[in-house]
Amino acid sequence: MSRLRTVQTRLICSDTSPAEQAGVSKDCRRPKLLSVPEPSFDYEACLADCARGEQQALHNLYDQESARLLGVALRIVRDTALAEDIVHDAFIKIWARAASYDASRGSARGWIFSVTRHLALNFMRDNARNASASEFDENALPDDSATVIADSFEYREHSGRIYNCLDLLEPARRNCILHAYVDGYSHAQIAAKLGAPLGTVKAWIKRSLSALRECMG
DNA sequence: ACGACCTTCCTATTTATTCG
DNA sequence: CGAATAAATAGGAAGGTCGT
Numbered sequence: 001m002s003r004l005r006t007v008q009t010r011l012i013c014s015d016t017s018p019a020e021q022a023g024v025s026k027d028c029r030r031p032k033l034l035s036v037p038e039p040s041f042d043y044e045a046c047l048a049d050c051a052r053g054e055q056q057a058l059h060n061l062y063d064q065e066s067a068r069l070l071g072v073a074l075r076i077v078r079d080t081a082l083a084e085d086i087v088h089d090a091f092i093k094i095w096a097r098a099a100s101y102d103a104s105r106g107s108a109r110g111w112i113f114s115v116t117r118h119l120a121l122n123f124m125r126d127n128a129r130n131a132s133a134s135e136f137d138e139n140a141l142p143d144d145s146a147t148v149i150a151d152s153f154e155y156r157e158h159s160g161r162i163y164n165c166l167d168l169l170e171p172a173r174r175n176c177i178l179h180a181y182v183d184g185y186s187h188a189q190i191a192a193k194l195g196a197p198l199g200t201v202k203a204w205i206k207r208s209l210s211a212l213r214e215c216m217g
Numbered sequence: 218a219c220g221a222c223c224t225t226c227c228t229a230t231t232t233a234t235t236c237g
Numbered sequence: 238c239g240a241a242t243a244a245a246t247a248g249g250a251a252g253g254t255c256g257t
Binding site for chain 2: 238239240241242243244245246247248249250251252253254255256257
């Protein structure tokens with residue numbers, strides 16, 4: 001899992017985390033069992049407190065809504081562990097973004113549910129994409145192991161060729177390609193890094209890619 | 218080489234609809 | 238009637254295209 005996730009987990013699970021202070025079990029991803037909502041619970045005030053960094057507010061919110069949010073997530077992902085994970089992430093997000101909540105755009109409770117629901121939906125969407133990608137990979141892979149080995153060899157051979165082709169590019173353009181497709185930088189980031197205009201970077205990448213295609217055959 | 222404009226994708230939010 | 242869910246919409250970022 002990503003470094004971000006590690007940091008997030010530390011936020012909720014750390015000794016000083018609101019969730020733990022709230023008496024949430026050491027397995028901090030397990031929401032409490034369904035409880036009757038406090039009719040007088042002030043969600044907007046609670047979010048405002050969260051925005052000010054008051055951990056007790058997040059604790060109260062967790063007590064109040066975690067079970068229902070788990071239900072929402074569970075309906076979407078249909079997996080208790082995943083749903084607990086999503087609720088956990090949702091509270092991290094609520095804590096981090098409480099200041100961005102705007103009461104004029106809807107109820108605080110609606111906002112909290114919306115955050116949770118979207119996390120679950122995004123997870124499902126990403127999952128579907130990954131699943132279809134792996135399905136594709138599976139279908140693309142031939143059963144015959146000899147062919148697999150041959151393909152692997154061919155892949156390595158092409159990989160070597162790609163380095164040769166990269167060598168033929170001007171250093172600045174090669175850097176663009178490497179930053180874009182190896183380092184994962186955006187075009188804007190590459191432009192800033194190289195001190196070149198954005199349009200130039202885009203053009204370099206485009207032309208370099210076609211040069212590479214041509215070189216690779 | 219450059220920059221304006223366009224398209225696509227992703228995420229967040231709101232609104233409409235369904236259901237208990 | 239309120240909660241849950243689905244669908245629609247808005248906004249922003251990234252990348253590509255095309256005229257200068």
